[in-house]
Amino acid sequence: MTVEERSPMQFEGIRPPHIHMGFSKDELMLKTFLMLSIIAIGSSIIMGINALIHILTALGTVFVIHTLIISFQKWKKKPVSYDSYTSTLVAGMIVGLAMPIAGPFYITAAVALVTVLVFKFGQNWLFIRKYINPAAGAKTVLLGLLSIMLFWEESLSIGQLFHPHHLDLNLWTAEGFEASMWIFQRVTIFGRDLSATASLLFWQTHGWIGGACGILVLIVGSIAVVWLRYKWRIVGSALLTMIGLAVVFGLIVRDDILLRISFHVFTGSFIFMVFFMATEPQSTPLPEISQIIFGVALAVITFFLQLLNVLGGSIFALVLLNLATPFLDKIGFRKPYGFKSKKQRRSLR
């Protein structure tokens, strides 16, 4: 059956255009996977074999779930939701990179399972499109459940949101902030002790796997944004807002501004999320001004959640803004040709 026959539009003959650029969704996904793989390699070098196991666990889980779902659909002679594995593998890679290195592997497998089953296939089945970033949605659900068990001691040891030692951090004062940076000051590479700032930029051994090397994410993410034409306004506005907030807050509480910026921007949850999750096409707005609103709001919410010690707070912020996307799609339109300011128009004769 041709697209003309399947389409709800009435076709007469074959409508133009008659050529296509040749760049497909699969190619977009494969190139995204390639970009993520570079970060995965970097993170595995920095964080060790556990990082690789997390990533492979996520990839293996999504592959199995995808196969089971499409096999079931074929067996039941239902239309297959996703023929290609490419976007599922990207989702799996994101899950792997979005997990904290300290977490148990079964949590990673569980998040990957929910990602594909509920937030990828499920959303597509229910709404025909994805309103929430699958990895972010799955992680929020699971970690939310774990957080409910906050006072169950055992849950704290595997807790992802309020990791026990985070509960004592005070990021609202200069002294508290400086004292909280101890975790980044324990890193020694090639016989050298790294400063907290250097560690945040180059070599984080805890936190999100994807953010192990902040600079690597920044470079690879920037290349991906340009190469694959991600929604750069979201990335740009989120990063600038976060830097701005860090500077302002640092000036108010009078602490090390550079460290403040490094902490808020380069903690794995934010830097990785902003490049590879906040640019997920389906769950983010299309109009340019709305993309900027999205990015700014994402940074503001994340910033305050970080101050509240919700160190994976960027995920909540993202899910919240994903839900606002249908509204954001109705505002913030650019002016089309012929509606620009009077300066750009020649007066009528």
Place this chain on the structure above:
Amino acid sequence: MKSFKEKGRFEITLGIKESVAEKPVKIVPPAEIMSVYLKQHLGVPTQPQVQIGDSVKFGQILGDLEENQKVYAAVHSPVNGKVIDITTQKNPFSNKVEQIIKIQTEDAKTNQVFEKLNPETASKEDLLNRVKKAGIVGLGGATYPTHLKLGTPNRITNLIINAKESDPNTSSDYRLMVEKPDEVLKGIQVMAKILNVHDIIVATRTKEGMTPHLDAILQEHGIRVVRMRPNYSIGSEKLLIKEILGYEVPQGHYPPEIGIVVHNIATVYAVYEAVYEGLPLVSRGITFYSEQTGGENLWVRIGTPIEHIFNFLNISPTIFEKTIMGSIFMGPSLESLNIPIEKGTTAITGFSKDRSKPYADEIPCIRCNYCNIVCPVDIYPQLIMEATKKENVTLLKKLHVEVCIDCGLCSYVCPSLIKFTPYLLKGKKLIKT
């Protein structure tokens, strides 16, 4: 120049142009049966001025209207012959069934039809009337009657000649610049006289040295040559104006209303022929191309069936799964090879089976934003498609679907292989109703 570069760094290969551009124009003799639509222009159809059985002379009026106020252009016989039928046939450009006159060709002779005019001594009215009599329309594909554009009551300060030839599958305008530079200059001068305009710009995609004679004579006569950046969408009239002069034409208005007139270079040549040679518009240049056979630049009489052109080129049409008329971005596909060349036909392109349906495997939209990035008029094809599906007229108005220029770039870049054009067209219709 290997490719056109659009907004967002999207590229369009210019392989077709490169393979055909340097081939000299071949003249295609008329077919045994010529078929001439009575409406080959933007506006109302003309009425037949002949009857079945009438003998017709080359250049004789076949279709005309008496009401001067209407938007139309006369249609002329491309051959000496006999009217064998006046019937109806689907016109691929309008997608409607329209009147068509079939003529049995007696000979391929051509002759001067109107008295030759000397533009230096002829009045502006005489020249304008000649353009009207010759049935000239915009030959870039828009087919708006040229006499109406030249006869604008607005004061015109800029005349832009569009020699950019933006479609990636056409090179006939370039051949005119190479093979008929003096005639092109004369045509421009006639237009400038009618419009009483002194600031004339020839917008071209050619590089320095590609059309040396034309460049030299244009410079000699104080006509500016603006070399455009390699881009498909700025071939559109309104975008060309913005690119060259920096002005936007306010929505709902036309370029003459802000003192600018744009004409295609093929139209300029038709004006030359009408004034200097006394010829109506009965032939034009086109480019034929297919991957299997390569391409040719052809001079074809209007009314020549596509099938005849294939015969002339010794090509079996069965090798093509799909044949399209005009731009590969905007032209319709043909349901039959009996369809004749029209005034607005710029090209014929044949596609093999593996290339005929590049959008066949459409998948759901992933909202990647590519269509919005590439859109040259800054609208949102994806959001318009959603609004059209829901028939949300309020949102369609807010999204300004009426600004769409049907360039097809949104579909071209879509990784999900979605054809947006039908949704955009339907969206336009919805806000009108």
